């Protein structure tokens with residue numbers, strides 16, 4: 001049992017917690033920092049390499065991003081690349097693949113062409129590929145019958161890049177961030193405790209006291225809760241964020257028996273749907289076999305494959321009342337969203353799931369059959385989508401609760417792994433000011449930004 005005091009205490013050892021731990025250890029003058037992780041090692045939930053799509057979301061091929069949003073995500077994504085290059089993690093943790101956004105049919109072809117023209121200045125490496133070029137780059141997108149070389153009937157076009165870093169094992173990167181944080185400055189105390197689930201967090205005077213399930217007690221000048229889907233649960237326990245609920249959107253994947261795609265293939269996003277359109281990605285942890293997904297299914301859990309108390313915690317965190325019911329109703333009264341929800345439910349039902357999923361995935365690879373893929377057991381995670389009860393809306397992207405008294409809670413649905421270093425930067429800027437610390441901004445910007 002521990003009883004220690006730290007300048008900064010981070011709750012949660014996923015990629016968000018590890019990025020915060022790293023940046024504080026490396027770029028501020030704190031004397032001590034501690035990270036508490038509930039499980040036996042870092043990144044066993046959403047940041048694990050098989051839980052997410054392993055994509056560095058830059059904003060160039062994600063058609064749900066506006067140009068203004070892409071200007072922000074470009075910087076955010078570059079930080080991932082710069083960190084990995086700084087620690088020589090290319091081709092070990094971070095990889096290059098070709099990547100593209102594919103338009104299928106007249107309307108989407110027009111959309112991709114316009115988007116290419118709009119985005120090529122921000123991303124000068126982008127290219128526009130017609131069917132002939134796609135035959136070379138990604139032949140399975142073109143043929144309805146791959147053996148007889150019969151082409152699919154619809155027009156297709158893609159915008160993409162050939163030589164960019166696209167893919168990260170975010171689980172391995174979490175370990176690297178923690179390791180680099182612990183090595184950053186031998187003068188600093190940089191403790192990480194495993195099997196240490198924060199149970200209660202209390203404000204005592206101008207400090208915070210964090211009690212863990214194993215009976216240890218830690219105090220800190222500032223606490224950052226980066227506990228993924230559990231962050232809002234812990235916030236509610238302290239009486240914060242009561243104007244929010246959380247909807248756990250599980251994402252699953254299907255994996256092919258072989259390598260089908262050379263790179264990442266994203267599709268045009270239906271703007272009505274709040275979750276990313278299905279895409280195909282080479283899985284760097286499964287010999288480059290193609291992973292299709294993710295699906296989107298509301299589940300009453302805060303974490304997948306671990307069981308335990310997460311069902312009851314999820315019910316509490318949803319914070320169900322009339323406003324939540326209204327948000328749900330507004331979503332499902334739209335027939336497109338309703339069909340999408342129902343279809344995604346069926347994607348999980350053994351017996352019929354594969355056939356139905358293949359129908360959708362055929363938009364990417366038209367020759368795909370149910371025999372080509374399997375439900376990827378044990379893959380996928382949970383996106384904690386925040387429900388704003390005041391505005392009665394589902395919030396897309398990340399959310400933070402900062403009551404202004406020395407604690408911050410971060411909720412990180414997709415693309416939270418890509419934005420981990422940038423989110424940590426935001427928190428650090430606030431906290432150094434709050435605690436009167438120093439931040440080596442010059443070095444930080446030189447190391448992690450262009």
Ligand SMILES: Cc1cc2nc3c(=O)[nH]c(=O)nc-3n(C[C@H](O)[C@H](O)[C@H](O)COP(=O)(O)OP(=O)(O)OC[C@H]3O[C@@H](n4cnc5c(N)ncnc54)[C@H](O)[C@@H]3O)c2cc1C
Pocket residue numbers: 011012013014015016017036037038039042043044045046047048051052053054055056057170196197198199226227228229230234250251252294380381382383411412413414415416417418419
């Ligand atoms: C299907 C899917 C696909 C995705 N694809 C991408 C993608 O391609 N690119 C991308 O950038 N993002 C993607 N994401 C999102 C990304 O995976 C998450 O945003 C990111 O991993 C969140 O990291 P985190 O550290 O905030 O949370 P997590 O990884 O969930 O980590 C939270 C940590 O907190 C710990 N914890 C919880 N409660 C406590 C407690 N009480 N005390 C101590 N520790 C606690 C947990 O054990 C865990 O280790 C995807 C997510 C899903 C589900």
